[in-house]
Amino acid sequence: MAFKIEKKTKLKIGIPTASLPDIIFQLLIFFMVSTVLREFTGLKVSLPEASKIEKLPTKRHVTTIWVDRFNNIVDDDVTVKQLTELRTIVYNKLAADPQLIVSLRVDKDADMGIISDIQQELRKANALRINYSALPTH
Amino acid sequence: MALKRRRDRGELEIPTASLPDIVFQLLIFFLVTTTIDVDKGLDLVLPPPDTQEIKINPKNITNLLINDAGQILIDEEVVSVGDVDNIIRDKLLENDKLIVSVKTARKTKYDTYIKVLDQLKRAGATRISIAEPEGS
Numbered sequence: 001m002a003f004k005i006e007k008k009t010k011l012k013i014g015i016p017t018a019s020l021p022d023i024i025f026q027l028l029i030f031f032m033v034s035t036v037l038r039e040f041t042g043l044k045v046s047l048p049e050a051s052k053i054e055k056l057p058t059k060r061h062v063t064t065i066w067v068d069r070f071n072n073i074v075d076d077d078v079t080v081k082q083l084t085e086l087r088t089i090v091y092n093k094l095a096a097d098p099q100l101i102v103s104l105r106v107d108k109d110a111d112m113g114i115i116s117d118i119q120q121e122l123r124k125a126n127a128l129r130i131n132y133s134a135l136p137t138h
Numbered sequence: 139m140a141l142k143r144r145r146d147r148g149e150l151e152i153p154t155a156s157l158p159d160i161v162f163q164l165l166i167f168f169l170v171t172t173t174i175d176v177d178k179g180l181d182l183v184l185p186p187p188d189t190q191e192i193k194i195n196p197k198n199i200t201n202l203l204i205n206d207a208g209q210i211l212i213d214e215e216v217v218s219v220g221d222v223d224n225i226i227r228d229k230l231l232e233n234d235k236l237i238v239s240v241k242t243a244r245k246t247k248y249d250t251y252i253k254v255l256d257q258l259k260r261a262g263a264t265r266i267s268i269a270e271p272e273g274s
Contacts, residue, residue, distance in 0.1 A: 131182070
C-alpha cells in the first residue's frame, strides 16, 4: 500500500520545448538571409511558346542575353551596343565559369538575322551551350 | 472545497509545445507556395568555331528552309508548321542518321524558328544543324 502512494507523486519529466520555435525561426531566418536570388531586369520581351521545353539544369552557371524587337541586346546587366563587344563579354564570363550556359531571351518578333549574328559571336567566344527561353504552350 | 481546487490547478502557463508545429507549418507553406521562376527553354549546342566542314552523305541531310514570310520548305516541299513534326518523324524512321539542316532568312521571325525547332524536338531529332541565314 505504501509503495503505491509513493508512485503517485512522481516527477514530471519532459524536454523543454519552449525554445523550439526560436530555433526554427533562426533556421528560417538563416536560410532567408543566405539565399541569394540573382536577378537582372534585362529587357522587356514577350517570349515565344514551345512545348518540348526543358528546365535549365542550373541557375548558377547561366548568363542571360536579352534581345528585344528593336534589336537591343543586353547581357545580364551590360547593354551591348556593338555585337563585337558581346564576344569579349561572354568570353570573360566563360573564363570565369567554364560550365556556362547562355540563355537567350529573345522577343518572338525579333528577326533571325540578329540571332544568327549573336550565335556567331557566341561560337567565336566558344560559348556553345545555349538555351532558347520559351514559355510552355497552353 | 474551493481551496482544494485552486491547489490542483497549479501554475498557469500558455502551452508552447505546439508552437514549433505552427512554425513548421508556416515554413512548409511558404516552401510550397514560393515559386522561383526557373528558365525553361530549348537546348541547343552550337558547333565549335573554325570547325572544318565535314562532308556528309547528302542522303543523310534534310534541308529545312524558312523564308521571310514564315513559309517552310522541307526537301523542296512546302509544309505548314504543324506538319514538320510528322514529316521529320517519318524521315527519322527511314534513316536514323538523318541530320536536319535548318536554314532561315535574315528576316524570318524568331517565333517561327522556335516553333520549327520545337517541332523538331518533338519529332525526336537530335542532330540539328543551324545554317547561317541567307541574304542580308
